[in-house]
Amino acid sequence: MSSDNDTSGATELEEDIPDDVLAQVSDYVDGVLPPDARAGVKAKIEADPLWKRAHAEMALTRDNLSGLQKARAPAQFDQDVTDIIRKRSAGAFFGRRTFGDRVPFGALLILAVLGLAALGYVLYSSSTGSLKRDAVPEPGSAQPSIAPKI
Numbered sequence: 001m002s003s004d005n006d007t008s009g010a011t012e013l014e015e016d017i018p019d020d021v022l023a024q025v026s027d028y029v030d031g032v033l034p035p036d037a038r039a040g041v042k043a044k045i046e047a048d049p050l051w052k053r054a055h056a057e058m059a060l061t062r063d064n065l066s067g068l069q070k071a072r073a074p075a076q077f078d079q080d081v082t083d084i085i086r087k088r089s090a091g092a093f094f095g096r097r098t099f100g101d102r103v104p105f106g107a108l109l110i111l112a113v114l115g116l117a118a119l120g121y122v123l124y125s126s127s128t129g130s131l132k133r134d135a136v137p138e139p140g141s142a143q144p145s146i147a148p149k150i
Helices: 021-031 033-049 049-066 078-087 107-126
Strands: none
Touching: 021 033, 021 049, 033 049
């Protein structure tokens, strides 16, 4: 015994929207159709109830999706996963950690620059003056000459 006034919220199954209609309406909503095809789809949406329903569902879905917030991974997620794998695998997937893995590259770079600066200072201030340029003699000053005598 079935009744036409069923209040359980069940309705008759509506006609499924064909994939080609969904694809064209999706392209229309995304704005990727050429102008002539866009005008044709717009006319079909205004005239055909199936196309109008597809457009309404597409717009509703788009609005619902735009309201969702993106889930972001924690800042140290990759390091946490790596540490868990290393711990559980007892190092089977990762080799020994070298000095370069344990010391940050920036610290090594700063130490190298400081070392080069110290070496440059020592060479510049040494008694031999290997990094110093000879003073340019002033014109007319008495400088010994190595020129051969004629």
